[in-house]
Amino acid sequence: MPGKRSNVISWDEFFMRVAIAAALRSKDPKTQVGACIADTNNRILSVGYNGTPSGINDDEFPWGTSDDPLFDKHNYVIHAEANAILNYRGSLKDMQGGRVYVTLFPCQECAKMLVQAGIGEVVYLDDKYEGTTGNLVARSVFDRCGVDYRQIHLREQALE
Numbered sequence: 001m002p003g004k005r006s007n008v009i010s011w012d013e014f015f016m017r018v019a020i021a022a023a024l025r026s027k028d029p030k031t032q033v034g035a036c037i038a039d040t041n042n043r044i045l046s047v048g049y050n051g052t053p054s055g056i057n058d059d060e061f062p063w064g065t066s067d068d069p070l071f072d073k074h075n076y077v078i079h080a081e082a083n084a085i086l087n088y089r090g091s092l093k094d095m096q097g098g099r100v101y102v103t104l105f106p107c108q109e110c111a112k113m114l115v116q117a118g119i120g121e122v123v124y125l126d127d128k129y130e131g132t133t134g135n136l137v138a139r140s141v142f143d144r145c146g147v148d149y150r151q152i153h154l155r156e157q158a159l160e
């Protein structure tokens, strides 16, 4: 009798890899972000990535920044975390105490939305905007609202 495979990936790795797969769909040339929401039973509820609102064609969208707010992508893009919440078609009750896996630490606006959606823990990979105002406010939101956050690192993993 062959024994079981022992080198399976953890739930943390699994959900983060799903978030990474979502980020691969992003059309943003500078920063691609993916998010995966899992419930307390380790079931995936939803996935999202940063993109334009559905009425705006992301292939033709000018993906740049500008002094003119009408031509700055930041004013149009829906963040990965927000899309993951909005993509869910079930009851928000299902997200209570759940976890969001994000490839980049959330901004302050998404932090507030994640709190209101009932998310209990944020697991993130990158934190390239650490120390910026939005990043500090997001941390403050999580701290004040009792949402835990922790960074993970992925190891190389091939199928064997």
Ligand SMILES: Nc1nc(=O)n([C@H]2C[C@H](O)[C@@H](COP(=O)(O)O)O2)cc1CO
Pocket (backbone or CB within 6 Å): 028, 030, 031, 032, 033, 049, 050, 051, 074, 077, 078, 079, 080, 081, 104, 105, 106, 107, 110, 129
């Ligand atoms: N947590 C996040 N989730 C996201 O979906 N984003 C998105 C918004 C933009 O499309 C892009 C950031 O663009 P840039 O400022 O690095 O050129 O990533 C950004 C953050 C950072 O807080």
Ligand SMILES: [Zn+2]
Pocket (backbone or CB within 6 Å): 079, 080, 081, 106, 107, 108, 109, 110, 111
């Ligand atoms: Zn955000």
